[in-house]
Amino acid sequence: MFKIGIIGCGNMGEALIKGFIEKGGINSTDIIVSDIDSERVKQIVNRYNVAGTESNRKVVELSQIIILSVKPKDLESTLAPLKDLFNDRKILISVLAGVKIDRIKMITGKKIPVVRVMPNTPALIGEGAVGISFDSLIDEEKKDQIINLFSSMGLIVVVDESLMDAVTGLSGSGPAYVFTFIDALAQGGVKCGLTYKEALDLAVQTVIGSAMLIKETGEHPSVLRDRVTSPGGTTIYGLHALEKGSFRDSVINAVETATKRSKELSK
Ligand SMILES: NC(=O)c1ccc[n+]([C@@H]2O[C@H](COP(=O)([O-])OP(=O)(O)OC[C@H]3O[C@@H](n4cnc5c(N)ncnc54)[C@H](OP(=O)(O)O)[C@@H]3O)[C@@H](O)[C@H]2O)c1
16 A cells, blocks of 8 residues: 555656655655656656556555645546545545635545645745645545645645635746746846846845745845835835835735636636
């Protein structure tokens, strides 16, 4: 019996395998994977020394925890043929964006324990922000086991499933907002005479360093901001320009609008 079975070895499937082995304390021999593409299975088996098969049924039969990592459009065609294999001793984990736990249970037609996980793209390098929702059939011990497992992908926040759309609007879509901010910072530097390379290096490190400072000091962001904002200095002039451009308003709107869109898509 394998501890973990992964169905779908694309970007996210591979990130999961890598994270579990390199940071999650899972032996490669405890993982079995499948993908519709046999070449992809071979590649993953060679790369990570896990067991591999083209049969999704084998993965469900032989695993305690089954992680579904196909695109949402392939959910029904992947899961429906496997439904007779699930039981209440197996845990099904879905990383599919916008797919509700109820929909998964409906497809399997059974009262099986289901967990919904929403990683973001930095999870691909172990620096993700990961939202997790458990259904009521998962006991505390299993919850801890699953949280430990996914900690290999980054920071975990456990939320009620009703807040998964907010997680999607903030940390799911968030990397795109941050990439845009970093690019804009760099372009500002270019406008003021730096090369794009110099400006991008400075912008990236400024964002990493500022985020780390919040994390390591535990200070409120506004306290840290006020510390670097001296009277009549450069920073207050820059901040005023951001306010004129409705920066905070735009960011709050971005999260709210993306959350609404996530709700629409998951209907
Ligand atoms: N990438 C992210 O950052 C991210 C973040 C949050 C959530 N997610 C979620 O993660 C899931 C996977 O995303 P991804 O980016 O890894 O997609 P992906 O690269 O397309 O990976 C999905 C893999 O599953 C395979 N597949 C399709 N149907 C299958 C079947 N019936 N049985 C076995 N394998 C099958 C696909 O093969 P083919 O390519 O041949 O179809 C592909 O190799 C999505 O639902 C997405 O919402 C991803």
